[in-house]
Amino acid sequence: MGGAMLAGWLAGGIAPESFTVVDPYLAEAPAGVTLLREAPADAAPFDVVLLGFKPQQLADSAAPIVPLVSEGTVLLSVLAGVDLETLRRLFPAARAIVRVMPNLAAAMGKSPIGLVGEGDAASRAEVDGLMAPLGQAEWLTGEDRMDLVTALAGSGPAFVYRMIDALASGAAELGLPRDQADRLALAMVEGAAALAAASPNSPGELADRVASPGGTTRAGLDVLDAEGRIAALMTDTLRAARDRSAEMTREARARG
Ligand SMILES: NC(=O)C1=CN([C@@H]2O[C@H](COP(=O)(O)OP(=O)(O)OC[C@H]3O[C@@H](n4cnc5c(N)ncnc54)[C@H](O)[C@@H]3O)[C@@H](O)[C@H]2O)C=CC1
Ligand SMILES: O=C(O)[C@@H]1CCC=N1
Structure with a gap:
């Protein structure tokens, strides 16, 4: 799913050099995108971090990412069935945490996208801007609707x-x-x-x-x-x- 979003962002004209993919197994990343096998220990926090691994991996995979998420970071998660409370517990420093539920048509800018999260108006506007190249994004009025939107838009x-x-x-x-x-x-x-x-x-x-x-x-x-x-x-x-x-x-x- 993360690869489909990356493809959508690149097709939308965002410079590949602005992305870093951390994936221990991915064979290759698109030209110009930095591919790391593990989260860099000494890097400055990122403006935006997208979690794109399997929900069951979260507990084991979160620790090396925590230092990359600071008071300036918007944390996005496409993990199905992982709520904001769980994410906030693991990433207490994040400026904003937003759950994103797209599907693979994001690669073509044709995905419905359910959004729910915390954060101020500026963070929301930032997320809206990020979602624009991927499809039709809609903020949900409550997190309890995310399960149903996962079924409709994701599955x-x-x-x-x-x-x-x-x-x-x-x-x-x-x-x-x-x-x-x-x-x-x-x-x-x-x-x-x-x-x-x-x-x-x-x-x-x-x-x-x-x-x-x-x-x-x-x-x-x-x-x-x-x-x-x-x-x-x-x-x-x-x-x-x-x-x-x-x-x-x-x-x-x-x-x-
Ligand atoms: N497949 C879909 O259509 C949708 C998937 N999602 C969500 O997207 C997430 C990923 O699902 P898929 O893309 O289907 O799985 P996938 O297996 O295609 O992608 C998962 C990626 O995570 C990488 N990975 C494994 N361990 C890692 C680690 N410790 N750190 C960083 N990366 C690691 C894998 O190498 C792989 O490239 C899930 O949380 C799922 O709920 C959400 C909406 C739609
Ligand atoms: O099947 C799943 O759990 C993920 C979430 C939505 C689509 N694929």
Whole structure:
């Protein structure tokens, strides 16, 4: 995820020389970006530090980063299920701590981004500026909403990919060659999403616009909508992801 954000920042015109990546395993960093295998022991604190490792690594990986975070540092975390309280306990000096929930489309400047954090208006404006090249950022009114936004914005692409795959599988099952079904399903979703993004109408309205009375689309929508199937499936999917995020938050707190 950190690599996708870095790609988005570089594509947005930020100089590669302004980034330092600390990663013990990453094969290489983009040209001009400094890649270190461990946090530098003697470096001055950074203006912005982004935590991008796995949530389960936080307790072990935080210590070498603590000296890089001072009263002048904005600490950003993309770690799912790690709350502000846990981050503040580990990084007491930070000027501001902000949880950021993007997805991999940040590399193309197309990510939804949920934000929640502490800090003054100046810190928030700084974070808004940093997020601008990555996609559409929105501040959440409470941290309790971050679990759900993690499910929707963070995990959401996987749910959509599963649906594209299911559409192609269904078309293959019904007779199309699989590779052709894959191409047509993907092109259809790309076009439908672009159209919806550019339209003043809601996706719900657009679905009804595609459906001619008594036509093919209505026959298909009737299957999706029967007994609230699609709505219940999506709600259950988001609920499971949201609840796992809440559970991870409790686990991270217990790890300290
Ligand atoms: N994959 C996704 O779409 C999203 C992931 N996230 C969050 O992003 C974080 C990373 O997830 P992914 O990018 O999927 O995992 P990943 O495995 O692709 O990236 C993790 C990176 O951390 C590095 N790493 C391992 N130990 C380290 C250490 N001690 N210090 C510094 N770096 C270390 C790894 O070498 C790797 O490059 C997680 O906290 C996850 O919750 C958030 C939103 C979306
Ligand atoms: O699956 C995960 O836990 C991470 C957070 C959101 C997307 N990937």
